[in-house]
Amino acid sequence: MSMLRSVLSKVVAVAGVLAATVAAAPASAAPPEYTTAEAGNPIVAGWYADPDVAIYNNRFYVFPTSSRPYAEQTYLDAFSSTDLVNWTKHPNVLTTANVSWARYAVWAPAPIARNGKYYLYFAANDIQSNSELGGIGVAVADRPEGPYTDAIGRPLIAQFVNGAQPIDQDVFIDDDGQAYIYYGGWRHANVAKLNADMTSLGTFADGTTYKEITPSGYVEGSQMFKRNGKYYLMWSEGGWTGPNYSVAYAMADSPIGPFTRLDRVLAQDSAVARGAGHNSVLNIPGTDTWYIFYHRRPLSETGGNARQVAYDRMNFNPDGTIQRVKMLVKDNFADGNALGWKTYGGAWSVSGGQYRTSASYGGKSLLDDNHVNATYDVDVRVTSGIGDAGLVFRASNVGTGTDAYRGYYAGITPAGRVILGRADNNWTLLGSAPLPVVAGQSYHLRVVAVGSSIKVYVGDLTAPRISVTDATHASGKSGVRVYNAAAAFDNVVVTNQ
Numbered sequence: 156m157s158m159l160r161s162v163l164s165k166v167v168a169v170a171g172v173l174a175a176t177v178a179a180a181p182a183s184a185a186p187p188e189y190t191t192a193e194a195g196n197p198i199v200a201g202w203y204a205d206p207d208v209a210i211y212n213n214r215f216y217v218f219p220t221s222s223r224p225y226a227e228q229t230y231l232d233a234f235s236s237t238d239l240v241n242w243t244k245h246p247n248v249l250t251t252a253n254v255s256w257a258r259y260a261v262w263a264p265a266p267i268a269r270n271g272k273y274y275l276y277f278a279a280n281d282i283q284s285n286s287e288l289g290g291i292g293v294a295v296a297d298r299p300e301g302p303y304t305d306a307i308g309r310p311l312i313a314q315f316v317n318g319a320q321p322i323d324q325d326v327f328i329d330d331d332g333q334a335y336i337y338y339g340g341w342r343h344a345n346v347a348k349l350n351a352d353m354t355s356l357g358t359f360a361d362g363t364t365y366k367e368i369t370p371s372g373y374v375e376g377s378q379m380f381k382r383n384g385k386y387y388l389m390w391s392e393g394g395w396t397g398p399n400y401s402v403a404y405a406m407a408d409s410p411i412g413p414f415t416r417l418d419r420v421l422a423q424d425s426a427v428a429r430g431a432g433h434n435s436v437l438n439i440p441g442t443d444t445w446y447i448f449y450h451r452r453p454l455s456e457t458g459g460n461a462r463q464v465a466y467d468r469m470n471f472n473p474d475g476t477i478q479r480v481k482m483l484v485k486d487n488f489a490d491g492n493a494l495g496w497k498t499y500g501g502a503w504s505v506s507g508g509q510y511r512t513s514a515s516y517g518g519k520s521l522l523d524d525n526h527v528n529a530t531y532d533v534d535v536r537v538t539s540g541i542g543d544a545g546l547v548f549r550a551s552n553v554g555t556g557t558d559a560y561r562g563y564y565a566g567i568t569p570a571g572r573v574i575l576g577r578a579d580n581n582w583t584l585l586g587s588a589p590l591p592v593v594a595g596q597s598y599h600l601r602v603v604a605v606g607s608s609i610k611v612y613v614g615d616l617t618a619p620r621i622s623v624t625d626a627t628h629a630s631g632k633s634g635v636r637v638y639n640a641a642a643a644f645d646n647v648v649v650t651n652q
Contacts, residue, residue, distance in 0.1 A: 195486035197463035248301035290321035319343035396459035517557035521634030542639025
């Protein structure tokens with residue numbers, strides 16, 4: 156059959172996937188093939204976790220958990236986009252006020268559409284035994300953004316079966332129209348059939364309602380998708396509050412397995428983020444372009460609920476296995492914001508797809524990364540002033556002030572120079588070279604820092620303008636800076652070496 160057979164089951168707005176799904180508007184042009192969230196991760200503001208995705212009426216929807224203390228997890232928000240860049244927030248798509256039995260710990264929404272309705276499966280109350288009220292519920296709405304209301308007035312799955320806590324559900328509709336729900340915490344995973352009404356459970360041919368499918372290493376966070384006739388079960392491993400939270404997967408010829416663990420495909424990167432897990436998968440309809448949506452914890456954050464939603468490209472090997480996902484660091488500011496950046500002095504804003512700052516003596520804005528050996532790229536435009544603007548790298552002990560950091564800085568100045576220096580609450584010039592710089596013109600600045608070798612390129616990326624050896628600072632944050640100049644920055648990329 157066509158490539159649409161490999162489309163993620165939640166791509167329910169594509170005509171022809173299932174006759175029973177919501178009718179689709181004429182297909183719009185697919186977004187470009189991104190390598191990551193090119194406008195920066197996180198993709199939305201705020202603490203969120205456990206994102207699941209759907210495509211409804213040519214819009215991409217992300218439904219995450221609100222990452223807060225359990226008692227405050229009484230609502231779900233959603234976000235939608237037409238381009239995977241600019242996101243619109245839809246607050247309170249589901250609240251406990253619309254679910255009589257749910258009180259708190261509303262987790263891991265799973266969206267899907269059928270029968271002209273939009274369904275949202277969720278877990279609530281974090282039950283610890285079969286004597287407590289809670290588990291997995293199902294809500295329904297007439298629109299993707301809700302409001303969603305309880306569909307059956309009670310949990311759909313309210314008991315521990317096969318040792319699986321009833322949480323972290325995912326819903327998948329196969330090519331033959333059969334719907335399945337995958338779920339489970341406490342290191343056990345189950346699958347059950349959903350009837351066509353999407354609000355009741357069916358049975359398997361042997362008369363059972365639940366089948367345990369727990370693969371080795373499973374902890375929680377089931378996710379199912381299908382590609383080229385193969386079924387992929389993904390799940391989270393490790394503790395959700397720790398740095399080693401991660402995603403592994405298995406492949407099978409059947410939606411009920413057996414599922415044998417193949418590899419861990421997403422994990423923390425000490426240079427980018429920790430606690431990367433609880434994922435979902437998005438396939439762009441009519442293509443073999445796939446993305447993994449997940450949550451992760453910024454490096455400087457230690458709180459369990461300090462989680463943010465991100466996505467990166469997911470690629471496959473010729474045999475269908477999944478390549479390990481690399482969390483990339485990019486920001487082209489096309490989304491009109493600077494999420495993930497922290498400023499130290501100066502006045503910073505995003506406009507016209509560029510990160511801008513007025514003139515200051517040492518205003519900085521840095522990412523929450525910790526790179527050691529890396530290539531740093533940015534487009535720099537000095538908009539006014541006689542000073543300089545450029546890249547900060549391997550920075551630590553950062554504060555507000557002209558040289559209030561430990562690290563390196565490379566910049567360009569309309570005075571006709573490219574400079575490289577070292578800061579430690581003072582300034583040491585390490586290198587300088589002549590460079591014609593016209594105020595208002597954009598220049599591509601690159602720094603390659605590997606070990607003690609630091610090379611600075613401007614424009615011509617084949618021959619460095621400055622090349623020095625200095626081992627004072629081994630690792631740290633990356634960002635941009637000005638000195639006695641206003642500037643605009645674009646296309647920031649930090650690449651591990």
